[in-house]
Amino acid sequence: MTEPLVQARQLTKHYVLRGGLFSRRQVVRALHWVDLTIYPGETFGVVGESGCGKTTLGRCLLRLVEPTFGEVLFRGENLLQLDRETLRQRRRYSQMVFQNPYLSLDPRMNVLHLVGEPLVTHTDLRGQALAERVVALLEQVGLSADQLYRYPHEFSGGQLQRIAIARALALQPLFVVLDEPTSALDVSVQAQILNLLKELQAELGLTYLFISHDLSVVQHISDRIAVMYLGRVVEVSTTERIFYNARHPYTQALVSTTPIPDPRARRTRVVLQGGVPSPLNPPPGCPFHPRCARALPLCTTDEPRLVDVGDGHLVACHRVTE
Amino acid sequence: MKEPLLSVRDLRVHFHTYAGVVHALNGVSFDLYPGEILGLVGETGCGKSVTGLALLGLVPPPGEVVGGEIRYRGQNLLSLSPAQWQALRGGKIAMIFQDPAAALNPVFTVGEQMELVTRRHRRMGRSTARRQVAEVLRSVGMPEPERILETYPHELSGGMQQRVMIAMALSCGAEVLVADEPTTALDVTIQAQILDLLVELKRTRGLSILLITHNLGVVAETCDRVAVLYAGSIVETGPTGAIFQAMKHPYTQGLLAAIPRPSSRGRSLQAIPGTVPDGLQPPPGCLFHSRCPFAWDRCRQERPMLLEIAEGHQVACHLYGGGAGQ
Numbered sequence: 001m002t003e004p005l006v007q008a009r010q011l012t013k014h015y016v017l018r019g020g021l022f023s024r025r026q027v028v029r030a031l032h033w034v035d036l037t038i039y040p041g042e043t044f045g046v047v048g049e050s051g052c053g054k055t056t057l058g059r060c061l062l063r064l065v066e067p068t069f070g071e072v073l074f075r076g077e078n079l080l081q082l083d084r085e086t087l088r089q090r091r092r093y094s095q096m097v098f099q100n101p102y103l104s105l106d107p108r109m110n111v112l113h114l115v116g117e118p119l120v121t122h123t124d125l126r127g128q129a130l131a132e133r134v135v136a137l138l139e140q141v142g143l144s145a146d147q148l149y150r151y152p153h154e155f156s157g158g159q160l161q162r163i164a165i166a167r168a169l170a171l172q173p174l175f176v177v178l179d180e181p182t183s184a185l186d187v188s189v190q191a192q193i194l195n196l197l198k199e200l201q202a203e204l205g206l207t208y209l210f211i212s213h214d215l216s217v218v219q220h221i222s223d224r225i226a227v228m229y230l231g232r233v234v235e236v237s238t239t240e241r242i243f244y245n246a247r248h249p250y251t252q253a254l255v256s257t258t259p260i261p262d263p264r265a266r267r268t269r270v271v272l273q274g275g276v277p278s279p280l281n282p283p284p285g286c287p288f289h290p291r292c293a294r295a296l297p298l299c300t301t302d303e304p305r306l307v308d309v310g311d312g313h314l315v316a317c318h319r320v321t322e
Numbered sequence: 323m324k325e326p327l328l329s330v331r332d333l334r335v336h337f338h339t340y341a342g343v344v345h346a347l348n349g350v351s352f353d354l355y356p357g358e359i360l361g362l363v364g365e366t367g368c369g370k371s372v373t374g375l376a377l378l379g380l381v382p383p384p385g386e387v388v389g390g391e392i393r394y395r396g397q398n399l400l401s402l403s404p405a406q407w408q409a410l411r412g413g414k415i416a417m418i419f420q421d422p423a424a425a426l427n428p429v430f431t432v433g434e435q436m437e438l439v440t441r442r443h444r445r446m447g448r449s450t451a452r453r454q455v456a457e458v459l460r461s462v463g464m465p466e467p468e469r470i471l472e473t474y475p476h477e478l479s480g481g482m483q484q485r486v487m488i489a490m491a492l493s494c495g496a497e498v499l500v501a502d503e504p505t506t507a508l509d510v511t512i513q514a515q516i517l518d519l520l521v522e523l524k525r526t527r528g529l530s531i532l533l534i535t536h537n538l539g540v541v542a543e544t545c546d547r548v549a550v551l552y553a554g555s556i557v558e559t560g561p562t563g564a565i566f567q568a569m570k571h572p573y574t575q576g577l578l579a580a581i582p583r584p585s586s587r588g589r590s591l592q593a594i595p596g597t598v599p600d601g602l603q604p605p606p607g608c609l610f611h612s613r614c615p616f617a618w619d620r621c622r623q624e625r626p627m628l629l630e631i632a633e634g635h636q637v638a639c640h641l642y643g644g645g646a647g648q
Binding site: 188 | 579
């Protein structure tokens with residue numbers, strides 16, 4: 001068995017909303033007791049609906065936000081116990097690409113500055129050598145040297161996302177968190193970016209955490225997938241099993257209601273009733289029980305734990321283990 | 323053959339900007355029949371939303387409808403006076419939007435705004451309006467409609483807000499519903515609920531829906547017919563089954579091939595090279611020719627017309643007929 005690259009143990013993030021004059025202090029449980037293991041070279045997909053904590057998870061794994069509780073191990077080292085300087089040095093190994101390149105790239109910086117910034121921060125490259133390195137990175141993501149002095153507003157969304165990827169790759173990271181990298185793009189451009197990410201992974205041996213709400217995209221790119229609901233990981237398995245042999249009722253509903261561009265596709269859709277409860281006031285027991293067709297009395301009181309049902313297929317559901 | 327309820331012919335919309343005239347719609351034609359869902363698909367900037375807005379006379383300045391016809395029950399809407407438009411808009415022809423929170427008024431309760439709009443379109447007293455609005459809310463799957471009437475929009479989830487928008491349209495007696503990306507802002511499990519509701523309203527009330535979307539998956543699962551829009555022109559239209567089984571236009575083919583699906587795992591996706599042509603200076607000939615793998619001389623010179631190649635299936639592409647130059 002290979003050594004894990006990234007591990008989360010009991011990772012928890014609570015956001016405290018300051019109470020106003022008349023309201024109580026409230027706590028949003030964005031991430032609750034999350035355990036997961038990511039191996040080198042794999043694409044680990046994270047899916048879930050808005051507010052399920054997938055973005056918080058990505059940020060906690062890079063310690064871009066400070067987890068409330070738990071551990072993040074990067075190559076066996078607990079990131080949460082590092083001092084400032086060591087953490088700064090470790091940052092070069094894990095990078096992030098954000099959803100909206102129009103917002104994540106500073107409009108006042110040109111491409112040389114944007115892609116070169118991490119190199120200036122972490123290496124001694126300057127001047128001509130820096131420019132050459134940036135050009136090499138641009139070519140790697142399908143852009144060219146004559147775009148070096150252009151500004152973000154001169155590029156299309158797809159090109160901007162390429163710049164964001166070049167910036168993330170500048171320091172030759174091992175681990176890249178991709179937070180909805182194609183959600184702001186049209187399908188034809190999305191296809192280009194997904195292809196690029198695949199090529200770069202094969203070329204550079206990258207490990208991806210791919211966060212998305214779009215199941216078809218996650219299915220296309222991921223080796224393994226974690227499904228999240230209200231801050232919890234409810235199921236983890238290989239892409240095949242998540243799509244064809246899901247065990248958690250929520251995963252089953254999610255898979256069955258994702259529209260497929262084929263009118264001949266006949267399948268049983270499980271349309272869930274109601275909406276996702278507020279993370280301010282999650283239901284007791286299993287967070288999914290109010291929408292679950294198979295809920296037992298036990299589900300309303302006891303929260304199920306993530307258990308291995310065979311071959312590393314993890315499910316958090318009382319009905320699976322019975 | 324049934325008569326179309328709404329018939330759009332050669333609709334042209336220009337936006338007069340400082341940089342010049344942007345050709346947003348270059349002659350869009352389609353029919354919407356009673357009790358069907360027609361999907362209008364295309365990518366960002368192809369003119370889907372402008373088409374929807376034009377049907378309600380809502381093209382914002384500096385945009386202007388410069389040509390064409392929109393016939394509703396035989397009457398050309400483009401010749402209506404502003405007062406006539408107002409009576410129709412939100413009444414017989416209603417629209418729902420991507421962001422229901424922005425479409426609802428945050429300072430009135432759901433009940434107040436629904437009653438107001440309903441009474442504007444149908445002559446009835448307060449209490450009758452109240453009863454009717456509650457009834458309609460129930461029919462769109464809202465539990466406890468009386469309680470919902472007392473809430474403000476921000477107290478409802480996105481899915482519930484969208485149901486309120488749909489209910490408002492029905493309450494005013496809509497025959498045609500223009501739904502502009504109604505589920506794009508919603509989660510998949512909620513999207514499924516709203517799409518099911520639209521299909522149910524089509525079946526039970528005979529509602530005609532123009533479903534504007536960028537998601538071919540949504541089209542495949544809900545629409546009876548599809549029209550594919552590219553750079554302000556319809557490039558292909560036909561029954562959903564025929565389009566997905568035997569799409570003819572290279573753009574439609576490219577669009578479908580670009581979508582990740584189970585069979586694409588482990589392989590590269592087929593991306594469409596190039597970018598959408600500049601609306602300020604549309605190229606001569608077919609608007610897709612610069613990105614088309616099959617383009618030939620004629621495509622660079624002559625704009626193709628929509629031609630019927632099978633029952634109800636039309637394509638605007640020189641590859642399929644036109645005779646001359648083949």
